[in-house]
Amino acid sequence: MKIDTLFMDHSLPLDDETGYLISRIHLEPQRIQDPGEVYDFINRSDDPVSLAKRTLYLTRNKGALIRNCPGTCHYTCCDYTILHAGTFCTMDCSYCILQAYFHPPVLQYFAGFEPVRQALQAVFLQNKIFRIGTGEYTDSLIWEKVSLMPEFLVKTFAEQQNSVLELKTKTVNIESLLNLDHNEKTILSWSLNTPEIIRSQERGTASLTARLEAARQAESKGYRLAFHFDPIVIYPGCEEQYKTVIQKF
Numbered sequence: 087m088k089i090d091t092l093f094m095d096h097s098l099p100l101d102d103e104t105g106y107l108i109s110r111i112h113l114e115p116q117r118i119q120d121p122g123e124v125y126d127f128i129n130r131s132d133d134p135v136s137l138a139k140r141t142l143y144l145t146r147n148k149g150a151l152i153r154n155c156p157g158t159c160h161y162t163c164c165d166y167t168i169l170h171a172g173t174f175c176t177m178d179c180s181y182c183i184l185q186a187y188f189h190p191p192v193l194q195y196f197a198g199f200e201p202v203r204q205a206l207q208a209v210f211l212q213n214k215i216f217r218i219g220t221g222e223y224t225d226s227l228i229w230e231k232v233s234l235m236p237e238f239l240v241k242t243f244a245e246q247q248n249s250v251l252e253l254k255t256k257t258v259n260i261e262s263l264l265n266l267d268h269n270e271k272t273i274l275s276w277s278l279n280t281p282e283i284i285r286s287q288e289r290g291t292a293s294l295t296a297r298l299e300a301a302r303q304a305e306s307k308g309y310r311l312a313f314h315f316d317p318i319v320i321y322p323g324c325e326e327q328y329k330t331v332i333q334k335f
């Protein structure tokens with residue numbers, strides 16, 4: 087994660103979580119009263135999407151932390167529950183819907199372990215199986231290099247029985263998770279594509295070989311794995327190339 091500008095909501099305390107993040111970013115945060123200051127900073131740029139990938143806003147999630155994924159019309163819903171831990175992404179896939187979805191695009195990290203813990207406890211108490219993930223509005227593991235949140239989530243899910251956490255990524259950022267006692271309640275999940283699409287369309291992401299090697303490491307530590315093709319791109323020769331990818335795992 088390469089961040090040039092760090093904004094921080096004026097009401098956020100400097101505690102273990104925010105202090106760790108600031109120490110990893112190596113930038114002094116600019117304290118702001120109003121999120122509009124971040125929006126204006128990004129909107130003034132000739133290239134708001136690129137600037138937003140290098141500008142981090144530490145704040146709180148002032149809306150719902152957990153929500154049902156609305157699904158997409160005419161598609162079969164995969165019954166995903168969203169844990170809203172952050173927005174946007176530092177990588178740069180040409181097809182990324184987040185670049186059109188957020189106006190303006192803002193890379194936000196939602197601080198606060200305690201509200202997350204409370205929201206999850208309310209879910210865990212329900213007599214239902216949940217698949218909960220942080221990968222809907224951001225890449226789940228871009229944060230692993232700067233935040234203790236992924237580690238906190240793996241440990242929190244390990245203490246309950248009826249839900250699984252899915253961390254979905256195009257990175258290989260799993261180092262801090264490998265030796266945790268995850269109790270098989272976390273699924274480490276990779277979004278895959280063919281080497282041609284990764285090379286030409288997924289700028290700043292890990293190679294297919296690196297993603298699969300990270301998956302092997304995770305498997306050796308007992309993690310459950312998932313793989314997504316999201317999207318599948320139709321181009322000459324794609325059928326054979328997708329088959330080759332599948333044969334690799």
Ligand code: SF4
Pocket residue numbers: 174175176177178179181182183184223224225256291
């Ligand atoms: S890794 Fe995912 S969230 Fe990040 S730019 Fe690519 S598609 Fe978007």
